[in-house]
Amino acid sequence: MLPHYDYLYLGDNARAPYGARSFDVVYKFTLQAVRHLFNAGCPLVILACNTASAKALRTIQQRDLPMLAPDRRVLGVIRPTVEAVDELSRTKHVGVMGTTGTIASESYKLEIAKLFPHITVVDEACPMWVPLVENREYDTPGADYYIRKHIESLLSKDTLVDTIILGCTHYPLLINKIRQFLPAGVTVFAQGMQVADRLKDYLSRHPEIDVRLTKGHTTRFRTTESVDKFSEMASVFLGREVNEVERISFVEA
Secondary structure (H helix, E strand, C coil): CCCCCEEEEEECCCCCCCCCCCCCHHHHHHHHHHHHHHHHHCCCEEEHHHHHHCCCCHHHHHHHHHHHHHCCECCHHHHHHHHCCHHHHCCCEEEEEEEHHHHHHHHHHHHHEEEECEEEEEEEEEHHHHHHHHCCCCCCCHHHHHHHHHHHHHHHHHCCEEEEECCCCCCCHHHHHHCCCCCCCCCCEECHHHHHHHHHHHHCCHHHHHHHCCCCCEEEEECCHHHHHHHHHHHHCCCCCCCCEEECCCCCC
């Protein structure tokens, strides 16, 4: 949606997934990543992970950013996703599927309650879904049990749910399987396009940030894992070969 900007993608693949980790650990890891991206010259950092957005974003924004870099910004993916919910749901009963950490944080419930208090929210932790994607089992018959199990569990909590948010950036790779087990009339909502659209809107409303972003049509990748392992998995997500990768390690603060 914004191809003319320069992007630096950092994947903490050596320590992922974050979903089952404690709040303190996710906060520590996320802050290390933010510091790295700031040191690399990024004026704006997006936590493109629901668990990091749920467990670390608010603390980083409120406690760390004023001391670390008050002229820079750190944004997450939960709030922009929630902003679309009211228009999507007809019944105003919404389900959220996410990692154990995201669901335990109740971030989606809290954000939806702030913006749309008339919406009823039920959620479901799906701890096996990220491993299915990471191990390239997301489109195999073996994935069916775990996908059906959690969809049935979610819908049993509220039969009026007509919209389900996929609250994890891994889950869109499971979307074909998920749709197989959804009853007619239930919409599944992957957040990628909505987050991109809200970022575009954010930059239009904050020209003081936009003017500081370089625009050279480049994308670079960094990982804390092996370059080969990262390239293989990134190619699955992006649908193209990913070769321009640098391996990095964090220096403990």
